[in-house]
Amino acid sequence: MPHTFFAPDLAPDATGYTLPEDESKHAVRVLRLADGAPVVLINGRGDMFEAAVADANPKRCALHISAHTHIPPRPAPMHLAVAPTKNLDRMEWLVEKATEIGVDRITFLRCARSERRELKLERLEKIAVSALKQSGQAWLPRLSELMNLADFLPTVEPTTTFIAHLEDGERTPLSHVAAAPTGCTILIGPEGDFTPAEITAAFALGIRAVTLGDSRLRTETAALAAVHTVHVARELAGL
Known part of the structure; x- marks a missing residue:
């Protein structure tokens, strides 16, 4: 090739x-x-x-x-919002693999339990470009600067935004709701999870809780699982 x-x-x-x-x-x-x-x-x-x-x-x-x-953009774009891990290597791995699978935007979140409070995008953007070339795709995902969760939540469409957390309570499998024809946003918290107050704030805006399965996943694993789950759901729905 x-x-x-x-x-x-x-x-x-x-x-x-x-x-x-x-x-x-x-x-x-x-x-x-x-x-x-x-x-x-x-x-x-x-x-x-x-x-x-x-x-x-x-x-x-x-x-x-x-x-x-x-090549036109995806009709149902995926926006991944994730709290970066303390070990930046794991975020670099996530950006690489998520780009290969296909993600339209990645926003990095600063949460109450976040161990990483600052983030430089230059290296992550280079990794995304390399993954784009390797995977043969045409659209480079947009990487957005680290921002506070409280500032981010009001910017999303709540009916197509979902929060993956580990607290008790009703949660819908992501695969059941991810195939929205207008796209979706998935929130993945830090290694210590979202706080109850952060989850409550999301619920107050109409954001729904989802689960990625029974296993307790690392942040970057959960984020990549979410990207893959959305892709499968969209393919099955013909989007």
Whole structure:
């Protein structure tokens, strides 16, 4: 298969593109792409381009674009809102795997029991780009800055937002409610779970409780399980 390169500034009507110096060096020196070698370009906004190397220069590798395809966004987008773990490696793993499976937006939440109070998105965004290229998808998920749960809750549509928590009480399996035709938002708490007050605040807005099964999952495992569950539910519903 042709190698894929990320070109975020590439317009749909472009006929050529020059890779940045680091990507040019990787393409020519590492991948050993020569003139005429086929490649794929994606801009993370649904556009995919068939191209070929026109000038295998390790500093300015020029590409000629021969075809363009636009893939529309998912009609039922998924928004994952998750409290990042203290160990950032586990969030990097989550972003990688969630991007591979397919998620439209990830918002990072600062909760009462959060162990991580600050978060820089630069490395996570690079991991998302790498996962996008590897998985062959066309839409790069939007990563939103860390924000307080209390500020986040009023911004979502409560009828299609669900909170996964471990407190006692009635909870619906996520698979039963995840296939909303307008998409959904899933809230995953920190390793110590949401506090009763945070859960009550969500309920007060009309957000419903869901369960991901009987096992007690780590934060990143629960988040990835939620992404997969939503995908399966949407496929079964034909969305």
